[in-house]
Amino acid sequence: MKLLLTILFYISGFIIIWAMIGYPLSVKLIGKLYKNRKLEKDYSHTPTVTVMVVAHNEEKVILEKLNNIIQLDYPKDKIEFLIASDNSTDNTNNIVRKFIKEHPDNKIRLYEAKERKGKTNAQNEAQKTVTTEYLVMTDANSILDKNSVKELMATFTADNIAYVTGRLVLINGDKSDVSNAESSYWDNDLSVREIESKIQTITAGNGAIYACRTRDYYDFDPIQSHDSSMPLFYALHKKKALYNPDAIAYEKAGEIIEDEFERKVRMNRIILKSILPDIRILNIFKYKWFTYFYLGHRTARYLLWISHLILLLSNALLIKESWFYKFTFVIQAIFYFLAFIRATTKINNKYLTMIYYYCVTIFAQWVGVYNILTGKAKPFWEKAESTR
Numbered sequence: 001m002k003l004l005l006t007i008l009f010y011i012s013g014f015i016i017i018w019a020m021i022g023y024p025l026s027v028k029l030i031g032k033l034y035k036n037r038k039l040e041k042d043y044s045h046t047p048t049v050t051v052m053v054v055a056h057n058e059e060k061v062i063l064e065k066l067n068n069i070i071q072l073d074y075p076k077d078k079i080e081f082l083i084a085s086d087n088s089t090d091n092t093n094n095i096v097r098k099f100i101k102e103h104p105d106n107k108i109r110l111y112e113a114k115e116r117k118g119k120t121n122a123q124n125e126a127q128k129t130v131t132t133e134y135l136v137m138t139d140a141n142s143i144l145d146k147n148s149v150k151e152l153m154a155t156f157t158a159d160n161i162a163y164v165t166g167r168l169v170l171i172n173g174d175k176s177d178v179s180n181a182e183s184s185y186w187d188n189d190l191s192v193r194e195i196e197s198k199i200q201t202i203t204a205g206n207g208a209i210y211a212c213r214t215r216d217y218y219d220f221d222p223i224q225s226h227d228s229s230m231p232l233f234y235a236l237h238k239k240k241a242l243y244n245p246d247a248i249a250y251e252k253a254g255e256i257i258e259d260e261f262e263r264k265v266r267m268n269r270i271i272l273k274s275i276l277p278d279i280r281i282l283n284i285f286k287y288k289w290f291t292y293f294y295l296g297h298r299t300a301r302y303l304l305w306i307s308h309l310i311l312l313l314s315n316a317l318l319i320k321e322s323w324f325y326k327f328t329f330v331i332q333a334i335f336y337f338l339a340f341i342r343a344t345t346k347i348n349n350k351y352l353t354m355i356y357y358y359c360v361t362i363f364a365q366w367v368g369v370y371n372i373l374t375g376k377a378k379p380f381w382e383k384a385e386s387t388r
Contacts, residue, residue: 002321005314009325012311019300024192026296031195039198039244041154048078048132049149050214054119056086056380058140059095065140066099070106073146074153080107084126086380087116118379119207121222127214135214137226142168142208142249151247152211162216162239163230165205166247177348178260179253181357186253190245192297197243200289201235203297204228209249222379223270228298235290236280261360268368269377275302305365 051069055062062083069081083096093112100108111126127135134156136149148166155164167190170183196202207227216239220229231241254260276282276299284291312332318325335355341347342356371377 002318005317008310009314009318012307012314013328015300015303015307016311018296019304023296023300024188027192027195027293031198034195034199037198039155039242040157041151041244042157043150043154045153045156046075046078046150047134047153047156048080049074049134049136049153049211050080050082050130050132051136051138051149052082052084052123052126052130053138053140054084054086054122054126055088055092055140056116056119056122057088057090057092059091061141062092062095063099064143066096066108068143069138070103070108071146072144072149074149076106078132079149080109080132082109082111082126082130084111084122085113086119086122087113116380118222120220120224120226120379123226124219124222127217127219130214133214134211135217136209136211137207138210138249139208139251142251144209145248145250148209148247148249149211151244152209155242155244155247156211156213158240160239161242162234162237163205163210163212163241164247165202165211165231165241165243166209166249167243167245168206168208169248169250170253171250172252176256177350177353178257178357180350181353182253182260184354185357190243193243194245196289196293196297197241200293201240202231202243203235203290203294204231205241205243208251209247223377225267228274232277232294235287235294236278257357257360260357261364264361264364265367265371268365269371269379271302271305271365271368272372275299302365304362305369308362 051072053062053065053069055065058065066081066083072079085093085096093110096108096110100110109129111122111129113122113125123137134153136152138144152164152166155161168186170179170186172179193202193204205227207225210226210230212230216234218230218233220226220233234241254263281287281291281294312329315325315329315332319329336359338352339356339359342349342352368377
Protein backbone atom coordinates (compact mmCIF):
# COMPACT_ATOMS: atom_id res chain seq x y z
CA MET A 1 0.00 0.00 0.00
CA LYS A 2 2.80 2.37 0.88
CA LEU A 3 4.50 1.68 -2.46
CA LEU A 4 1.28 2.42 -4.37
CA LEU A 5 0.73 5.67 -2.46
CA THR A 6 4.32 6.70 -3.08
CA ILE A 7 3.99 6.03 -6.82
CA LEU A 8 0.73 7.99 -6.98
CA PHE A 9 2.27 10.86 -5.03
CA TYR A 10 5.25 11.25 -7.33
CA ILE A 11 3.33 10.72 -10.58
CA SER A 12 0.67 13.29 -9.69
CA GLY A 13 3.31 15.73 -8.44
CA PHE A 14 5.28 15.30 -11.66
CA ILE A 15 2.21 15.95 -13.83
CA ILE A 16 1.45 19.19 -11.99
CA ILE A 17 5.02 20.49 -12.08
CA TRP A 18 5.50 19.39 -15.68
CA ALA A 19 2.27 21.01 -16.90
CA MET A 20 2.88 24.37 -15.25
CA ILE A 21 6.67 24.69 -15.22
CA GLY A 22 8.51 21.80 -16.85
CA TYR A 23 6.87 21.74 -20.26
CA PRO A 24 6.89 25.53 -20.92
CA LEU A 25 10.54 25.67 -19.83
CA SER A 26 11.49 22.67 -21.96
CA VAL A 27 9.84 24.13 -25.05
CA LYS A 28 11.68 27.41 -24.59
CA LEU A 29 14.95 25.55 -24.27
CA ILE A 30 14.19 23.41 -27.34
CA GLY A 31 13.20 26.58 -29.17
CA LYS A 32 16.76 27.83 -28.88
CA LEU A 33 17.78 25.03 -31.24
CA TYR A 34 15.35 26.47 -33.80
CA LYS A 35 16.04 30.15 -33.13
CA ASN A 36 16.98 30.79 -36.76
CA ARG A 37 13.73 29.33 -38.07
CA LYS A 38 11.31 32.09 -39.07
CA LEU A 39 7.66 32.03 -40.00
CA GLU A 40 7.50 32.17 -43.78
CA LYS A 41 5.05 34.61 -45.37
CA ASP A 42 3.96 35.37 -48.91
CA TYR A 43 2.06 38.67 -49.10
CA SER A 44 1.33 38.10 -52.77
CA HIS A 45 -0.99 35.27 -51.70
CA THR A 46 -4.39 36.95 -51.75
CA PRO A 47 -7.00 34.27 -52.44
CA THR A 48 -10.73 34.76 -52.13
CA VAL A 49 -11.79 34.85 -48.48
CA THR A 50 -14.99 34.72 -46.46
CA VAL A 51 -14.83 36.24 -43.01
CA MET A 52 -17.36 34.42 -40.82
CA VAL A 53 -18.64 35.99 -37.61
CA VAL A 54 -20.64 33.72 -35.32
CA ALA A 55 -23.12 35.48 -33.06
CA HIS A 56 -25.84 34.61 -30.59
CA ASN A 57 -27.69 37.59 -29.13
CA GLU A 58 -24.83 40.00 -29.72
CA GLU A 59 -26.84 43.20 -30.20
CA LYS A 60 -24.42 45.07 -27.91
CA VAL A 61 -21.37 44.49 -30.08
CA ILE A 62 -22.45 43.33 -33.54
CA LEU A 63 -22.59 46.80 -35.10
CA GLU A 64 -19.04 47.58 -33.97
CA LYS A 65 -17.95 44.22 -35.33
CA LEU A 66 -19.56 44.87 -38.72
CA ASN A 67 -17.89 48.26 -38.99
CA ASN A 68 -14.62 46.63 -38.03
CA ILE A 69 -14.60 43.86 -40.64
CA ILE A 70 -15.52 46.05 -43.62
CA GLN A 71 -12.45 48.17 -42.85
CA LEU A 72 -10.06 45.23 -43.23
CA ASP A 73 -7.15 45.89 -45.57
CA TYR A 74 -7.73 43.21 -48.19
CA PRO A 75 -8.67 43.36 -51.90
CA LYS A 76 -12.35 44.23 -51.90
CA ASP A 77 -13.15 42.00 -54.84
CA LYS A 78 -11.73 39.00 -52.98
CA ILE A 79 -13.38 39.29 -49.60
CA GLU A 80 -16.89 38.44 -48.42
CA PHE A 81 -18.53 38.61 -45.00
CA LEU A 82 -20.85 36.03 -43.49
CA ILE A 83 -22.68 36.53 -40.20
CA ALA A 84 -23.73 33.15 -38.81
CA SER A 85 -26.47 33.85 -36.30
CA ASP A 86 -26.90 30.98 -33.84
CA ASN A 87 -30.66 31.36 -33.50
CA SER A 88 -30.39 34.89 -32.08
CA THR A 89 -33.57 36.07 -30.37
CA ASP A 90 -32.59 39.68 -29.65
CA ASN A 91 -32.03 42.46 -32.19
CA THR A 92 -28.82 41.00 -33.66
CA ASN A 93 -30.35 39.83 -36.95
CA ASN A 94 -32.20 43.11 -37.53
CA ILE A 95 -29.01 45.09 -36.97
CA VAL A 96 -27.19 42.91 -39.50
CA ARG A 97 -29.98 43.21 -42.10
CA LYS A 98 -30.03 46.98 -41.76
CA PHE A 99 -26.25 47.16 -42.06
CA ILE A 100 -26.34 45.05 -45.23
CA LYS A 101 -28.83 47.45 -46.83
CA GLU A 102 -26.75 50.47 -45.83
CA HIS A 103 -23.54 48.99 -47.26
CA PRO A 104 -24.44 47.58 -50.69
CA ASP A 105 -20.82 47.87 -51.87
CA ASN A 106 -19.74 45.15 -49.46
CA LYS A 107 -20.53 41.48 -49.92
CA ILE A 108 -22.26 40.73 -46.61
CA ARG A 109 -24.62 37.84 -45.95
CA LEU A 110 -26.63 36.73 -42.94
CA TYR A 111 -27.09 33.04 -42.23
CA GLU A 112 -29.69 32.22 -39.59
CA ALA A 113 -29.47 28.88 -37.80
CA LYS A 114 -33.05 27.87 -37.05
CA GLU A 115 -32.15 26.04 -33.85
CA ARG A 116 -29.62 27.00 -31.22
CA LYS A 117 -27.02 24.26 -31.14
CA GLY A 118 -23.92 26.28 -30.38
CA LYS A 119 -21.08 28.03 -32.17
CA THR A 120 -19.59 24.97 -33.88
CA ASN A 121 -22.93 23.88 -35.30
CA ALA A 122 -23.62 27.39 -36.63
CA GLN A 123 -20.20 27.31 -38.31
CA ASN A 124 -20.89 23.87 -39.77
CA GLU A 125 -24.19 25.05 -41.26
CA ALA A 126 -22.94 28.40 -42.54
CA GLN A 127 -19.75 26.95 -44.02
CA LYS A 128 -21.80 24.96 -46.51
CA THR A 129 -22.82 28.24 -48.15
CA VAL A 130 -19.22 29.45 -48.60
CA THR A 131 -17.79 29.50 -52.12
CA THR A 132 -14.46 31.30 -51.51
CA GLU A 133 -11.12 29.49 -51.29
CA TYR A 134 -10.47 30.36 -47.66
CA LEU A 135 -12.50 30.87 -44.53
CA VAL A 136 -11.54 33.23 -41.70
CA MET A 137 -13.48 32.80 -38.47
CA THR A 138 -13.83 35.30 -35.66
CA ASP A 139 -16.02 36.08 -32.67
CA ALA A 140 -18.56 38.89 -32.46
CA ASN A 141 -16.79 40.56 -29.54
CA SER A 142 -13.32 40.44 -31.13
CA ILE A 143 -11.96 43.42 -33.05
CA LEU A 144 -9.64 42.52 -35.90
CA ASP A 145 -6.55 44.51 -36.80
CA LYS A 146 -6.89 45.90 -40.31
CA ASN A 147 -4.03 43.71 -41.57
CA SER A 148 -5.19 40.53 -39.83
CA VAL A 149 -6.69 38.76 -42.86
CA LYS A 150 -3.73 39.72 -45.02
CA GLU A 151 -1.41 38.23 -42.38
CA LEU A 152 -3.41 35.02 -42.11
CA MET A 153 -3.43 34.48 -45.86
CA ALA A 154 0.28 35.26 -46.17
CA THR A 155 1.01 32.36 -43.81
CA PHE A 156 -0.50 29.74 -46.12
CA THR A 157 2.76 29.23 -48.01
CA ALA A 158 2.46 25.46 -48.53
CA ASP A 159 -0.26 22.90 -49.19
CA ASN A 160 0.41 21.11 -45.88
CA ILE A 161 -0.46 24.25 -43.89
CA ALA A 162 -4.16 23.73 -43.17
CA TYR A 163 -4.81 26.14 -40.31
CA VAL A 164 -3.46 29.48 -39.13
CA THR A 165 -4.40 31.26 -35.95
CA GLY A 166 -3.52 34.77 -34.90
CA ARG A 167 -2.61 36.55 -31.68
CA LEU A 168 -5.39 37.51 -29.31
CA VAL A 169 -4.51 40.65 -27.37
CA LEU A 170 -6.45 41.20 -24.16
CA ILE A 171 -7.00 44.93 -23.91
CA ASN A 172 -8.18 45.17 -20.31
CA GLY A 173 -5.45 43.33 -18.45
CA ASP A 174 -5.07 46.24 -16.04
CA LYS A 175 -8.78 46.67 -15.31
CA SER A 176 -9.00 44.08 -12.53
CA ASP A 177 -6.84 41.50 -10.78
CA VAL A 178 -8.83 38.77 -12.52
CA SER A 179 -8.26 40.13 -16.04
CA ASN A 180 -4.62 40.71 -15.13
CA ALA A 181 -4.21 37.07 -14.08
CA GLU A 182 -5.83 35.87 -17.31
CA SER A 183 -3.69 38.22 -19.38
CA SER A 184 -0.49 36.95 -17.74
CA TYR A 185 -1.50 33.33 -18.29
CA TRP A 186 -2.44 34.01 -21.92
CA ASP A 187 0.81 35.83 -22.73
CA ASN A 188 2.84 32.91 -21.37
CA ASP A 189 0.78 30.42 -23.35
CA LEU A 190 1.22 32.38 -26.57
CA SER A 191 5.00 32.38 -26.13
CA VAL A 192 4.88 28.56 -26.01
CA ARG A 193 2.61 28.36 -29.06
CA GLU A 194 4.94 30.56 -31.07
CA ILE A 195 7.80 28.13 -30.47
CA GLU A 196 5.64 25.08 -31.23
CA SER A 197 4.61 26.72 -34.49
CA LYS A 198 8.21 27.41 -35.52
CA ILE A 199 9.24 23.83 -34.77
CA GLN A 200 6.29 21.97 -36.29
CA THR A 201 2.66 22.67 -35.36
CA ILE A 202 0.55 24.07 -32.51
CA THR A 203 -1.85 22.04 -30.38
CA ALA A 204 -4.62 24.66 -30.05
CA GLY A 205 -5.70 27.98 -31.49
CA ASN A 206 -8.14 30.62 -30.31
CA GLY A 207 -11.66 31.46 -31.40
CA ALA A 208 -11.05 35.16 -31.91
CA ILE A 209 -9.08 34.78 -35.14
CA TYR A 210 -8.18 31.75 -37.26
CA ALA A 211 -8.39 30.53 -40.83
CA CYS A 212 -8.44 27.38 -42.94
CA ARG A 213 -8.96 26.41 -46.54
CA THR A 214 -12.61 25.92 -47.30
CA ARG A 215 -11.88 22.50 -48.77
CA ASP A 216 -10.12 21.48 -45.53
CA TYR A 217 -13.04 22.41 -43.30
CA TYR A 218 -14.45 19.50 -41.31
CA ASP A 219 -17.87 19.20 -39.66
CA PHE A 220 -16.94 18.73 -36.03
CA ASP A 221 -19.38 17.51 -33.42
CA PRO A 222 -21.19 20.62 -32.04
CA ILE A 223 -19.91 19.83 -28.52
CA GLN A 224 -16.37 20.40 -29.78
CA SER A 225 -14.73 23.76 -30.41
CA HIS A 226 -12.49 24.66 -33.31
CA ASP A 227 -9.92 26.12 -30.88
CA SER A 228 -8.82 22.69 -29.74
CA SER A 229 -10.24 20.38 -32.42
CA MET A 230 -8.89 21.86 -35.64
CA PRO A 231 -5.13 21.82 -34.87
CA LEU A 232 -5.44 18.27 -33.55
CA PHE A 233 -7.46 17.09 -36.54
CA TYR A 234 -5.00 18.52 -39.04
CA ALA A 235 -1.94 17.25 -37.14
CA LEU A 236 -3.30 13.70 -37.23
CA HIS A 237 -3.64 14.11 -41.00
CA LYS A 238 0.02 15.18 -41.22
CA LYS A 239 -0.84 18.81 -41.87
CA LYS A 240 0.33 21.89 -40.00
CA ALA A 241 -1.48 24.36 -37.79
CA LEU A 242 0.56 27.56 -37.42
CA TYR A 243 0.53 30.64 -35.23
CA ASN A 244 1.12 34.07 -36.76
CA PRO A 245 1.59 36.70 -34.01
CA ASP A 246 1.18 39.50 -36.55
CA ALA A 247 -2.43 38.52 -37.27
CA ILE A 248 -4.00 40.33 -34.34
CA ALA A 249 -7.42 40.41 -32.73
CA TYR A 250 -8.36 42.48 -29.68
CA GLU A 251 -10.75 41.34 -26.99
CA LYS A 252 -11.65 41.86 -23.36
CA ALA A 253 -10.81 39.26 -20.73
CA GLY A 254 -13.37 38.52 -18.04
CA GLU A 255 -13.07 41.18 -15.34
CA ILE A 256 -14.86 39.22 -12.65
CA ILE A 257 -14.03 35.71 -11.49
CA GLU A 258 -17.54 34.45 -12.22
CA ASP A 259 -17.12 35.22 -15.93
CA GLU A 260 -13.71 33.59 -16.12
CA PHE A 261 -14.95 30.57 -14.19
CA GLU A 262 -17.89 30.02 -16.53
CA ARG A 263 -15.62 30.42 -19.54
CA LYS A 264 -13.23 27.81 -18.20
CA VAL A 265 -16.08 25.43 -17.39
CA ARG A 266 -17.29 25.50 -20.99
CA MET A 267 -13.69 25.08 -22.22
CA ASN A 268 -13.65 21.82 -20.25
CA ARG A 269 -16.88 20.41 -21.66
CA ILE A 270 -14.95 17.59 -23.38
CA ILE A 271 -11.95 17.46 -21.01
CA LEU A 272 -12.10 13.69 -20.49
CA LYS A 273 -11.91 12.98 -24.21
CA SER A 274 -9.22 15.62 -24.68
CA ILE A 275 -6.75 13.91 -22.32
CA LEU A 276 -5.91 11.46 -25.11
CA PRO A 277 -8.38 12.10 -27.94
CA ASP A 278 -6.67 9.70 -30.32
CA ILE A 279 -4.27 6.85 -29.55
CA ARG A 280 -2.32 7.73 -32.69
CA ILE A 281 -0.87 10.74 -30.88
CA LEU A 282 1.45 8.35 -29.03
CA ASN A 283 3.22 7.41 -32.28
CA ILE A 284 6.18 9.75 -31.88
CA PHE A 285 7.91 8.25 -34.94
CA LYS A 286 5.05 9.41 -37.16
CA TYR A 287 3.98 12.66 -35.49
CA LYS A 288 7.37 13.67 -34.11
CA TRP A 289 7.25 16.91 -32.09
CA PHE A 290 3.46 17.00 -32.08
CA THR A 291 3.40 13.97 -29.76
CA TYR A 292 5.64 15.80 -27.30
CA PHE A 293 3.69 19.04 -27.66
CA TYR A 294 0.28 17.50 -27.13
CA LEU A 295 1.23 15.32 -24.16
CA GLY A 296 3.01 18.22 -22.49
CA HIS A 297 0.80 21.15 -23.41
CA ARG A 298 -2.61 19.45 -23.40
CA THR A 299 -2.65 16.04 -21.73
CA ALA A 300 -0.74 17.17 -18.65
CA ARG A 301 -3.00 20.20 -18.19
CA TYR A 302 -6.16 18.18 -18.71
CA LEU A 303 -5.00 15.90 -15.87
CA LEU A 304 -4.48 18.68 -13.33
CA TRP A 305 -7.90 18.22 -11.71
CA ILE A 306 -7.30 14.60 -10.75
CA SER A 307 -3.57 15.07 -10.12
CA HIS A 308 -4.17 17.67 -7.42
CA LEU A 309 -6.68 15.43 -5.65
CA ILE A 310 -4.41 12.37 -5.81
CA LEU A 311 -1.43 14.40 -4.64
CA LEU A 312 -3.30 15.73 -1.62
CA LEU A 313 -4.85 12.39 -0.62
CA SER A 314 -1.69 10.31 -1.09
CA ASN A 315 0.31 12.95 0.77
CA ALA A 316 -2.13 12.85 3.68
CA LEU A 317 -1.80 9.07 3.92
CA LEU A 318 1.99 9.25 3.74
CA ILE A 319 2.40 12.13 6.16
CA LYS A 320 3.73 9.94 9.00
CA GLU A 321 6.42 8.36 6.83
CA SER A 322 8.93 11.22 6.87
CA TRP A 323 9.48 14.94 7.35
CA PHE A 324 9.38 15.37 3.56
CA TYR A 325 5.74 14.32 3.35
CA LYS A 326 4.88 16.54 6.32
CA PHE A 327 6.54 19.45 4.53
CA THR A 328 4.78 18.87 1.18
CA PHE A 329 1.43 18.49 2.92
CA VAL A 330 1.89 21.78 4.77
CA ILE A 331 2.85 23.49 1.49
CA GLN A 332 -0.34 22.23 -0.16
CA ALA A 333 -2.45 23.27 2.82
CA ILE A 334 -0.97 26.77 2.78
CA PHE A 335 -1.50 27.04 -0.98
CA TYR A 336 -5.21 26.21 -0.75
CA PHE A 337 -5.62 28.33 2.38
CA LEU A 338 -4.22 31.37 0.55
CA ALA A 339 -6.72 30.78 -2.27
CA PHE A 340 -9.49 30.60 0.35
CA ILE A 341 -8.30 33.85 1.94
CA ARG A 342 -8.38 35.60 -1.45
CA ALA A 343 -11.83 34.21 -2.23
CA THR A 344 -13.37 35.31 1.07
CA THR A 345 -11.62 38.63 1.71
CA LYS A 346 -11.14 40.01 -1.84
CA ILE A 347 -7.65 41.19 -0.89
CA ASN A 348 -6.10 42.94 -3.87
CA ASN A 349 -2.73 41.17 -3.96
CA LYS A 350 -1.12 40.01 -7.19
CA TYR A 351 0.29 36.77 -5.81
CA LEU A 352 -2.83 35.83 -3.87
CA THR A 353 -4.87 36.46 -7.01
CA MET A 354 -2.63 34.23 -9.12
CA ILE A 355 -3.02 31.39 -6.58
CA TYR A 356 -6.77 31.94 -6.41
CA TYR A 357 -7.06 32.12 -10.20
CA TYR A 358 -5.15 28.85 -10.54
CA CYS A 359 -7.41 27.10 -8.02
CA VAL A 360 -10.50 28.41 -9.81
CA THR A 361 -9.09 26.95 -13.03
CA ILE A 362 -8.68 23.54 -11.39
CA PHE A 363 -12.17 23.70 -9.89
CA ALA A 364 -13.56 24.58 -13.33
CA GLN A 365 -12.00 21.36 -14.63
CA TRP A 366 -13.81 19.41 -11.90
CA VAL A 367 -17.10 21.07 -12.85
CA GLY A 368 -16.41 20.20 -16.49
CA VAL A 369 -15.87 16.56 -15.53
CA TYR A 370 -19.04 16.58 -13.43
CA ASN A 371 -21.05 18.01 -16.33
CA ILE A 372 -19.74 15.33 -18.66
CA LEU A 373 -20.53 12.49 -16.28
CA THR A 374 -24.02 13.82 -15.52
CA GLY A 375 -24.87 14.64 -19.14
CA LYS A 376 -24.99 18.38 -18.47
CA ALA A 377 -22.21 19.35 -20.87
CA LYS A 378 -23.69 21.42 -23.68
CA PRO A 379 -22.43 22.95 -26.93
CA PHE A 380 -23.71 26.46 -26.13
CA TRP A 381 -23.37 28.85 -23.24
CA GLU A 382 -24.29 32.30 -21.99
CA LYS A 383 -21.72 34.93 -22.90
CA ALA A 384 -19.68 36.77 -20.28
CA GLU A 385 -21.04 40.31 -20.14
CA SER A 386 -17.77 41.76 -18.82
CA THR A 387 -16.11 40.77 -22.10
CA ARG A 388 -18.55 42.88 -24.13
